[in-house]
Amino acid sequence: MALLSTESLSMTFGGLRAVSNLSLQLEMNDLQGLIGPNGAGKTTVFNMLSGMIKPTTGKVIFDGEDITNLPAHQITQRGMARTFQNIRLFGSLTVLENVKIAFHRHVTYSFMQALLQLNIAHHEENITRSAMDLLDVLGLADRAHHQANNLSYGEQRLVEIARAMATQPKLLLLDEPAAGMNPHETEQLMNLIGKIRRDFDLSVLLIEHDMNLVMGICERITVLDYGMTIAEGSPEQVRANPRVIEAYLGEEVV
């Protein structure tokens, strides 16, 4: 059974069709790319999957359950996490605090216990330890006590990934994880994404403009243009597809 599938998913903004009739399929442990030129509707797809916006029509099935109309936090609780294209860290908090917040799903103590600090010390210690472990995996341990805003762009993107990982997802949505990274950082990111998928046994769906990254690590790629799927397949198939070349490079006027 597919981990994620969408059925004729569409989104219309004030008469403009941002996404139309999208059908995505993602299996367990897949690493899939979602690409397309600027304005093709990729982020809109992520927003619909993660519950940030409600699709105009269509369905999202995740892990055997219809999650189309669930609020964002419930979708996260069911095991889907995402990062944001325009980085949405909790800027004035430290990196460690950012990640600790993301362990929210696993907090078991009550409001009353929190107010009175009753038996929460070991819970808190566990959360801190898990958060540090995660930062270690992403190579951010030495940044744990830095304010998130003061990190470099590349590091901020990594913190976003760490934070998404902390919700312990089955499916990770990465929105342009390499944007603003230098080639060296991008290379490291590629290795990291592969490693995360193996070690944490999860599926990844990523939007990315850096074709080296997408072609380098994705097994399957879906290409969107004008909100429609124009191609699907392995990196080689997609790269050779004339419609894709046209969508990216365009055709000549004369």
Next chain:
Amino acid sequence: MLSVQGINVFYGKGIHALKDLSLEVGQGEIVTLIGANGAGKSSTLNTISGLVRPRSGSVVFRDMDITKLPAHKIVEAGLCQVPEGRRIFANLTVQTNLELGAYLRKDKAAIARDMQRVYELFPRLAERKQQPAGTLSGGEQQMLAIGRALMSQPQLLMLDEPSMGLAPLLVKEIFRIVQEINRAGTTILLVEQNARMALSIAHRGYVLETGRVVMTDSASVLAEVDEVRKAYLGG
């Protein structure tokens, strides 16, 4: 006509968007800036038109240093930008949008004449004169954005991704019109993701990668080079 010398632009803390970027645009040319998303194309245009301040470097337009001028003064100098995503005033009518393009001009007769010219160039806009601009289709909005910029009688017209989100047929039409505008005497600096199409109408081009110019040549040469393809689709 326009000379950009070694500009450096930073956003927030430490994001170095443009690195020592230089470029030249000569009178009567169509020059295109191409490159993948995030290469710094829009940042370059925004720096030239005064929306973004460079930390160092200079922008000289027709022997006048405009590096530190506010955006509205730069329009006055004869340089107008059609921003990315069109940015038309959706709540105002098509006609009012065009009138705002001519905001700095006082010659009523000439304004009326230019308005007529814009309507001839884009007959669809003429049909929708009194409609709120927000009700136009994407292609019509792009036409309006270009028409609005033309109303300021620019010496140099800068276009930021005019093809974004438009169907291929419309893109062709827009590019043909850009060519027509150029033939009528307006110099053009064109930022495009759609590299082939941009190169097919441009005289010269600059290829940008992560805030730097990595290659510059005549458009016909760039169209044949493999690097351009790689910059988009990866090697």
Next chain:
Amino acid sequence: MRQELIERRLPWLILTVGVYLVISVTSALGILNDYHMINIITIGISIILGVSLNLINGFTGQFSLGHAGFMAVGAYTGAILTMKFGFPFPATLLCGGLAAAVVGLVIGLPTLRLRGDYLAIATLGFGEILRVLFINWSYVGGAGGMVVTQRYTNFHWVYAMTVLTIIVIRNWLQSAHGRACVAIREDEIAASSMGINTTLYKVAAFILGSFFAGVAGVLYAHAYYIVTPASFGFLKSVEILIIVVLGGMGSISGSVLAAIAITLVSVIFTPWPYLRMILYSLALIIVMVYRPGGLMGVKEIQLPALSLKKKEGQQVGTP
């Protein structure tokens, strides 16, 4: 770990007990007279109000302009319970807080969907509506107010409640639930994508803040003999806001310091009340333009940790 916790908390314990003892002893010796003591009580009430509003405005980022309304609910509940039903004071404190918390729930549920300035205006509106309702309620004396003859509020109660407010709100903020609130302030959309039920936590913070505003109201009612609707208007809400803003939106110690400073300034400027308001307003403008984070920003005062076991080469300092 436990050892470290004790070492970090001991200085605060010493400070808390020390201040209490100093004030109790000096007042018993007559060094601090009644006038001093009422001002100290005012400071305590201001701290409770400031810290509890800071939980809503500063830590959760939900800008409320109606805090005085919750204080009013507490004050009236307290006055009614002691004057008409003869409740003991501790029960009154609890009930006053609970009543305000219930009103907080009723107001918070619908309004917390609104954002930023719209929320501010809606809470202001609710505060004013509460005030008008009290004016029209003859049972509690209408516009003339209600006389409270039992003067239960004394330094000990105020001090205990102040310390309790600070500890409870600090506990909350240091828990995962408090972190969820702060996450909402930082970025509501990102918070929801971390699995946080943002509505739940906004309402929770609002209720908790209202509860302590209610407690402050009870203390107020039994310190000043009379509660009138006019004492809990927009002006009072702004006075509390000034404490939060000057101290730092997101700093408990900032609110404590600001509450002390503002009360002292008010006392000094008693002969020139209008000048005082001019000063406040200038302070608001200047702080917003030049230091929008306020005095402390989101930082807290740290006391040096006390080292219980002397180890060689170990440094005493903040973690």
Next chain:
Amino acid sequence: MVEFFQQMINGISLGSIYALIALGYTMVYGIIRLINFAHGDIYMVGAFIGFFATTVLKLPFFPAFLMAMAGCAVLGMIIERIAYKPLRHAPTITLLITAIGVSFLLEYGMIWAMTPQPRAYPNLLPTYQFNFSGLIVSVQQLFILVVALVLMVLLHVLVQYTKAGKAMRAVSYDKEAAALMGINVDSVISYTFALGSALAGAAGLLVGVYYNRIDPLMGIMPGLKAFVAAVLGGIGIVPGAMVGGLLMGVAEALVSAFLSSTYRDAVAFAILIIILLIKPAGLLGKKTQEKV
């Protein structure tokens, strides 16, 4: 029935004053997304300028009226320049707190200068009353209505048909795009403050004439209510402010007459909360979506 129509008349004259103040709120909100808390106090300053002009300078109505408008226009521009312009890119709440500060500064600055005592406004208009079979309409009420209508029509023409008005609308929609048209965004904002404040000044003088008394805190409640009026009509929308103002005035008059005048203020806020919860864009507004 006569009582009902009488209250409608009273409500409309009160409402036209709210509308004038609401216009300023709406214009300022439209252009910099600020609830200018100090707006009600600018109206108060307008009343005092009018008072000064008529009592000290012994000016007749119209010169005093113009002076109140001009004085408030200048005041509005100064406030924008000093307190709001440095915060152009700050969060909404920072601006809002600043505006509260400015509001208190004007109120207590005026108290400091003039004492909190209410002052009796000189009679600038004839006090004649028309009696239409039981319905009483005073010259003052008619006058207020006419002046308010004229000002609103002028403003409407200015915003809709003049170049400056088009620039204002462009700036309120998209500041960057407006700058790319050669519009000086800073001066358009300044100009908007001047206009809105001038209308508040006019309202201030009219209220002084209508109620015969003014005081430094007179701006708080009408200010808040005018804001409610602006939200009710759809904030940022000029005709919305007029509709909202008139509705508020009428609602208030009817509640005072048929329920209790003590509920007058609560009604305004109840309307506010209901509209915020049900249709936050206001009666004439369109809904917008937040970007993710």
